[in-house]
């Protein structure tokens with residue numbers, strides 16, 4: 071399929087890479103010239119990481135990738151002949167509304183519009199006449215490693231479009247999860263937000279340190295999740311326990327907070343994460359690019375192990 075990606079930032083270039091490696095004709099644009107210039111190098115470096123882990127399809131190198139993904143300076147050239155346009159621009163409703171209005175003028179009626187928005191209800195930002203062929207296709211970062219893609223219909227989306235896009239995602243070697251209807255944050259991000267709310271509570275109220283919280287997550291929660299998810303794990307625990315835990319009400323989730331004192335203190339001190347050398351943890355002056363590569367190598371090794379082990383799957 072001919073696919074246009076609009077927005078070449080963190081997500082856009084990764085999505086373009088996945089599409090190209092699956093054999094689609096890909097074009098990508100970004101309003102910023104420096105981003106357009108950076109896209110080939112970012113994709114080549116991601117491909118090198120995949121190749122090193124034995125996770126890239128046969129026969130792909132930087133040269134082939136450069137031929138497979140066309141970088142375009144303007145919207146008309148990027149959407150010309152594209153059957154699907156994936157919007158991956160800044161999470162700003164007015165920017166997205168403006169882009170979809172422009173796409174509406176440029177694209178024939180059969181073109182499918184997909185948005186990668188994380189939390190926005192994007193459907194009111196898309197012209198009425200496009201609703202039947204508009205959907206959310208929400209990827210995770212980095213898209214060439216995390217294989218979930220949420221496929222989400224709007225109020226007017228044609229079910230055949232959802233089915234076709236879910237098939238497309240499967241054909242990429244990714245895993246589509248089709249929601250019945252739109253909810254902000256979809257599934258994984260909502261669950262992540264619930265975890266974050268709890269973590270802010272434990273940190274801000276002084277119950278535990280960042281180290282203790284991550285130890286509990288890594289050693290307590292994470293090992294079961296790759297083979298059981300959450301609900302299959304509940305089946306193994308026994309559902310009466312879950313029922314009793316609800317009824318006993320010994321645990322009340324913390325109320326949502328608008329800010330976290332511990333988070334604000336870190337940011338105020340310039341500890342904004344790996345890119346700044348420190349965040350909740352100290353990253354000891356290590357090159358951020360090397361840290362990201364190490365993370366990606368470990369993720370790919372884990373993914374390979376998970377594929378080998380398989381999961382406990384009921385029907």
Ligand SMILES: NC(=O)c1ccc[n+]([C@@H]2O[C@H](COP(=O)([O-])OP(=O)(O)OC[C@H]3O[C@@H](n4cnc5c(N)ncnc54)[C@H](O)[C@@H]3O)[C@@H](O)[C@H]2O)c1
Nearest residue numbers: 077079080081100101102158159160161186187188209211
């Ligand atoms: N970062 C993540 O982990 C993540 C995960 C899933 C979804 N998303 C969503 O994906 C979208 C993009 O996020 P990102 O993290 O890649 O942001 P980003 O800031 O890295 O990239 C966005 C790019 O869009 C470009 N842009 C802005 N307006 C444009 C326009 N009209 N036409 C073309 N290009 C334009 C910007 O120049 C920028 O390079 C957002 O909607 C975000 O919510 C992000």
